[in-house]
Amino acid sequence: MQAAYFGLRPMVTYRAIELDAPISQIGLLAAAFGGLSLLVAIPVGHWLDRIGPGRGTVVGVILEAAGAVTALFASNFTILFIAAMIMGLGHVVAMPGHTMYIATHFPAEKHMEMYTNYSTMVSVGQAIGPGATLFLAGQFASSTASNQINSQAGLAIALLVCLSALPAAIIIREAKGQHALSHPQQSAKERKLKKQERKSSGSNSTTWAIMLSSAIVVAAQDVLITFLPLWAIERNISPSMVGALLASRAVFTLLIRMVSLRLVDRFGRKEILAWSIVCGCIGFASLTFVSQEFAFLSMAFLGIGLGIAQPITLVMLMDTVDKSERGKALGVRMFGHRLGQLGLPLAMGGVADVAGMNGAWLATTMVMSTGVFLTIFKSPPENNAE
Numbered sequence: 001m002q003a004a005y006f007g008l009r010p011m012v013t014y015r016a017i018e019l020d021a022p023i024s025q026i027g028l029l030a031a032a033f034g035g036l037s038l039l040v041a042i043p044v045g046h047w048l049d050r051i052g053p054g055r056g057t058v059v060g061v062i063l064e065a066a067g068a069v070t071a072l073f074a075s076n077f078t079i080l081f082i083a084a085m086i087m088g089l090g091h092v093v094a095m096p097g098h099t100m101y102i103a104t105h106f107p108a109e110k111h112m113e114m115y116t117n118y119s120t121m122v123s124v125g126q127a128i129g130p131g132a133t134l135f136l137a138g139q140f141a142s143s144t145a146s147n148q149i150n151s152q153a154g155l156a157i158a159l160l161v162c163l164s165a166l167p168a169a170i171i172i173r174e175a176k177g178q179h180a181l182s183h184p185q186q187s188a189k190e191r192k193l194k195k196q197e198r199k200s201s202g203s204n205s206t207t208w209a210i211m212l213s214s215a216i217v218v219a220a221q222d223v224l225i226t227f228l229p230l231w232a233i234e235r236n237i238s239p240s241m242v243g244a245l246l247a248s249r250a251v252f253t254l255l256i257r258m259v260s261l262r263l264v265d266r267f268g269r270k271e272i273l274a275w276s277i278v279c280g281c282i283g284f285a286s287l288t289f290v291s292q293e294f295a296f297l298s299m300a301f302l303g304i305g306l307g308i309a310q311p312i313t314l315v316m317l318m319d320t321v322d323k324s325e326r327g328k329a330l331g332v333r334m335f336g337h338r339l340g341q342l343g344l345p346l347a348m349g350g351v352a353d354v355a356g357m358n359g360a361w362l363a364t365t366m367v368m369s370t371g372v373f374l375t376i377f378k379s380p381p382e383n384n385a386e
Contacts, residue, residue: 001094002125004064004162005087006250007133009033009225010242011158012071012084014137015151021077023230027349029077030226032084034341037092041338044093045331052174053100053327060094061162061169063087068159072152092338094169096330101172103318103326111318113261115311120257123307127250130225133158134243149239207320207329209374211336213273214313216371219340220280221306223348223364224249231357237292245299252303260308273312274375277368280305284365288358305368 016026037044048056067087074080102114137154225246232242256276263272283301290298321329344367352360 001061001064001091001098001162001165002122003129003132004068004125004158004165005091005129006126006225006246007129007158007161008064008068008071008087008155009222010130010229010246011133011137011151011154012080012087013226013229014149014239015071015074015155016077016080017229017233018151019074019077019080022353024349024353025077026226026230027346027352029081029084030222030345030349031342032081033088033091033222034338035088036085037088038335038338038342040089041092041335042328042331045096045327045329045334047327048096048100048331049325049327053097053104054169054173057094057097057101057169058166058173060090060092060097061165062090063093064090065159065162065166066090068155068162072155072159088338088341092334096327096334099314100327100330108318112264112311112315115314116257116261119260119307119311120254122310123250123254123257125250127247127254129158129161130250131243131247133161134239134246138238138240207317210313210316210320211333213277213371213374214309214317214333215336215340216368216374217277217280217306217309218337219344220284220364220368222341222345223360224284224302224306226345227348227352227357227360230352231287231361234357235292241292245295248296249299249303249306252300253307254303256304256307257311260311263308264312269312269316270375273309274372276305276308277371277375278305281365281368281372284361284368287361309371 012029013026016029021029044056064087067083067085067090070086071080071083074083098118099115102118103111106114133154134149136157137149137151140150140153141148228245229239229242231237232239260272279301283298283303283305286298286301287295317329317333318326344364348360348364351363
């Protein structure tokens with residue numbers, strides 16, 4: 001799923017460029033990935049609580065594949081916009097399904113380990129997807145020029161990768177009604193009492209801080225994926241090099257996730273999360289002045305900054321919500337992600353239109369820096385049981 005999604009995202013941008021879309025519309029296109037899913041994220045969470053995360057994952061894969069097909073045959077920006085919305089909807093169904101599956105099928109003391117393992121595999125997909133898709137799409141270009149690409153070939157390749165996820169999704173689906181029987185929903189009275197307990201303990205504010213920090217990081221990642229091709233065009237950098245840069249970012253994310261358990265055990269979640277976001281800020285800021293070769297160093301900082309937050313904030317979130325409301329919490333979390341993915345790329349598209357890509361990178365740096373504040377002052381204390 002991640003290889004397909006991160007292969008599709010830059011290909012959609014290149015397809016929009018082929019259709020002569022201006023920079024402001026490309027920002028709008030990035031926001032489309034979060035538009036429809038923003039409206040359905042919370043209902044999807046409730047739905048997953050009822051039918052089970054495995055069955056939801058199957059639906060997510062099918063939707064993302066349908067969006068890829070739509071993009072493949074898009075002949076104008078409007079159809080491409082609709083395709084991006086369908087892909088975003090598929091992603092908002094599948095990814096909470098994955099994370100909820102871990103929460104419901106593994107004991108709490110294994111969550112940090114399992115979310116780290118899961119996030120590591122996400123990084124593998126993020127490394128393979130853009131690198132392979134952009135490279136292969138370049139081989140099908142009608143011109144031999146280094147900056148040429150066949151976006152439709154790239155979309156077809158990403159579609160095949162997406163369809164390859166379907167057998168695995170079918171394997172983990174639950175029998176009809178199985179999840180509801182093993183995870184009964186609370187009554188309205190029980191939910192009210194739990195809400196009062198969380199309010200009195202102050203856990204609500206920490207939960208929102210966790211979600212906001214996570215949303216900032218995910219939205220910043222969307223800015224990078226969406227606008228790196230434009231940055232490359234400004235500097236006459238080839239699409240294959242863009243794929244290599246995005247793949248290297250994912251490789252650095254993979255490496256940091258492989259050692260994240262040890263880092264958290266030694267320094268604590270809060271400290272590691274804060275320093276990772278600082279690295280992300282450095283990565284975005286450095287893109288304003290680095291050359292093509294030194295851009296890989298920027299990707300190293302971005303790989304660390306955009307990579308380690310997800311498993312840590314997932315465990316923090318699962319620690320602060322009731323078991324019967326995990327789907328709802330993940331839906332709210334995804335709502336926050338999609339709100340950020342809708343607003344931040346759109347805003348950065350406007351900034352890039354006025355101040356160029358350097359202005360967009362610096363503005364993203366400023367937004368990410370708020371995540372450091374939230375991590376230091378609002379995140380919950382360490383859970384010793386973990």
